[in-house]
Amino acid sequence: xxFLDPQTLIDILLIGLSGTxxxxxxxxxxxxxxxxxxxxxxxxGTGTVELxxxxxxxxxxxxxxxxxYEPNASMPLVMxxxxxxxxxxxxxxxxxxxxxxxxGVAVPFASAxxxxxxxxxxxxDIYVSKGxxxxxxxxxxxxxxVVGSALGGAGGGLIYFVLMQYYSPLISTSAAAVAGVFTMxxxxxxxxxxxxxxxxxxxxxHDPKFRRVVPKDVFTxxxxxxxxxxxxxxxxxxxx
Amino acid sequence: MSxxxxxxxxNLVLFGLIGGLIGVYLSPTLPxxxxxxxxxxxxxxxxxxxxxxxxxxxxxxPSIGQIALGMGIIAAMFGLAIMKSQPLAGPVVAVITAxxxxxxxxxxxxxxxxxxxxxxxxxxxxxxxxxxIIILGYSAAVAGNYDFVNNLIPLVFDNxxxxxxxxxxxxxxxxxxxxCLGPDERQxxxxxxxxxxxxxxxxxxxxxxxxxxxxxxxxTMLLGIVxxxxxxxxxxxxxxxxxxxxxxxxxxxxxxx
Numbered sequence: 001x002x003f004l005d006p007q008t009l010i011d012i013l014l015i016g017l018s019g020t021x022x023x024x025x026x027x028x029x030x031x032x033x034x035x036x037x038x039x040x041x042x043x044x045g046t047g048t049v050e051l052x053x054x055x056x057x058x059x060x061x062x063x064x065x066x067x068x069y070e071p072n073a074s075m076p077l078v079m080x081x082x083x084x085x086x087x088x089x090x091x092x093x094x095x096x097x098x099x100x101x102x103x104g105v106a107v108p109f110a111s112a113x114x115x116x117x118x119x120x121x122x123x124x125d126i127y128v129s130k131g132x133x134x135x136x137x138x139x140x141x142x143x144x145x146v147v148g149s150a151l152g153g154a155g156g157g158l159i160y161f162v163l164m165q166y167y168s169p170l171i172s173t174s175a176a177a178v179a180g181v182f183t184m185x186x187x188x189x190x191x192x193x194x195x196x197x198x199x200x201x202x203x204x205x206h207d208p209k210f211r212r213v214v215p216k217d218v219f220t221x222x223x224x225x226x227x228x229x230x231x232x233x234x235x236x237x238x239x240x
Numbered sequence: 241m242s243x244x245x246x247x248x249x250x251n252l253v254l255f256g257l258i259g260g261l262i263g264v265y266l267s268p269t270l271p272x273x274x275x276x277x278x279x280x281x282x283x284x285x286x287x288x289x290x291x292x293x294x295x296x297x298x299x300x301x302p303s304i305g306q307i308a309l310g311m312g313i314i315a316a317m318f319g320l321a322i323m324k325s326q327p328l329a330g331p332v333v334a335v336i337t338a339x340x341x342x343x344x345x346x347x348x349x350x351x352x353x354x355x356x357x358x359x360x361x362x363x364x365x366x367x368x369x370x371x372x373i374i375i376l377g378y379s380a381a382v383a384g385n386y387d388f389v390n391n392l393i394p395l396v397f398d399n400x401x402x403x404x405x406x407x408x409x410x411x412x413x414x415x416x417x418x419x420c421l422g423p424d425e426r427q428x429x430x431x432x433x434x435x436x437x438x439x440x441x442x443x444x445x446x447x448x449x450x451x452x453x454x455x456x457x458x459x460t461m462l463l464g465i466v467x468x469x470x471x472x473x474x475x476x477x478x479x480x481x482x483x484x485x486x487x488x489x490x491x492x493x494x495x496x497x
Contacts, residue, residue, distance in 0.1 A: 177398050196355055224341075
């Protein structure tokens with residue numbers, strides 16, 4: 001078997017690492033779910049999976065674009081392209097959402113999880129409406145979201161890069177489609193696992209939930225992603 | 241609730257697994273069978289989603305449909321690619337691989353993430369396996385075969401039809417329970433809706449098959465539309481049937497203050 005080859009082992013570890021990056025990314029993104037859609041909780045008003053996958057898939061598009069036009073691109077370059085695409089996607093989502101929260105729903109942006117915004121130092125608790133969990137997307141959530149989506153995009157770019165090394169010598173022009181679809185599969189698996197861990201809503205890096213759930217989600221994600229990595233490399237064996 | 245007879249989960253597993261695999265295996269001679277097999281898997285998967293999502297996942301029902309097809313697509317590609325020398329074993333290996341991935345994720349969700357859903361492991365395994373059959377069945381209906389390198393890659397992956405199968409397959413599986421959930425949810429109504437989402441997917445898969453296989457795709461599309469109408473009518477009747485038992489309580493009586 002080819003498994004004992006150190007390069008193969010490193011690649012499996014890299015796929016495991018990229019899955020973990022995606023899993024970690026979900027925890028950074030301020031997801032409010034249905035309550036946030038009614039401006040009754042902090043964050044963007046949709047589900048974890050939708051946000052993580054939406055930004056991550058844009059990251060996948062930008063990194064594959066980079067790879068398609070510069071086939072000799074190094075791994076950090078492909079990852080950076082993915083990170084940038086995903087971060088731009090989520091930042092524009094949050095900006096549009098923020099405009100609607102501010103000028104459409106007319107709520108002050110406030111987090112119910114911390115007393116002071118760790119970045120601006122502004123007091124939060126006096127702006128939180130009674131009976132809600134905060135509203136809108138405060139500065140710390142925005143920054144945390146951009147960082148998180150960049151991690152997710154970098155993770156997506158990394159899986160794509162590793163898989164292309166295996167598939168493109170075997171099925172030259174079709175490799176992009178196969179690697180892209182496989183990356184999408186790994187993306188969905190790794191964005192749903194942490195969304196079960198956080199139970200649907202999380203505000204970002206400052207949320208007390210963050211510290212509580214990250215270790216067990218990341219552990220799960222490493223194991224599952226490495227399983228996916230082994231599978232991905234065995235697929236290449238079937239193409240030759 | 242208890243007096244209503246439900247189809248047991250075991251029977252639905254057998255229905256989805258055997259019906260789905262027969263469909264996939266018949267697809268080289270009769271591409272339409274692949275789509276029919278996938279409809280069996282959609283009905284099975286929708287019931288598995290129903291059993292696990294009843295407990296409340298905290299993230300909404302759609303997430304479980306997406307993870308199902310995520311696991312399913314990885315396993316389907318693996319099973320078909322690894323068994324190139326014995327193509328007959330491919331679909332079975334894909335289903336087994338999906339079950340293993342589903343079992344691992346279910347085990348971790350139950351024991352590491354601690355979701356406290358008793359049916360988590362079993363349902364995750366079933367959902368992954370049905371996701372793999374959905375991908376295999378619809379892909380085989382478009383490509384006319386389930387040979388990964390020679391048929392699926394040029395006819396399903398290169399032209400992007402796989403993305404459609406991934407997304408609409410996921411929606412076909414998650415939508416029935418997502419639409420029917422609530423206090424008056426009943427299995428029969430949900431299963432008819434699952435049949436109708438599966439059949440409407442088959443109709444659009446038929447459109448893709450016209451692109452790849454030519455005239456035989458039109459039969460898939462027409463049969464899909466007919467099945468969709470039949471299942472939707474059944475669902476419609478069930479809705480009317482159930483709605484008749486909802487009793488109006490009238491307006492809140494005016495009381496003198």
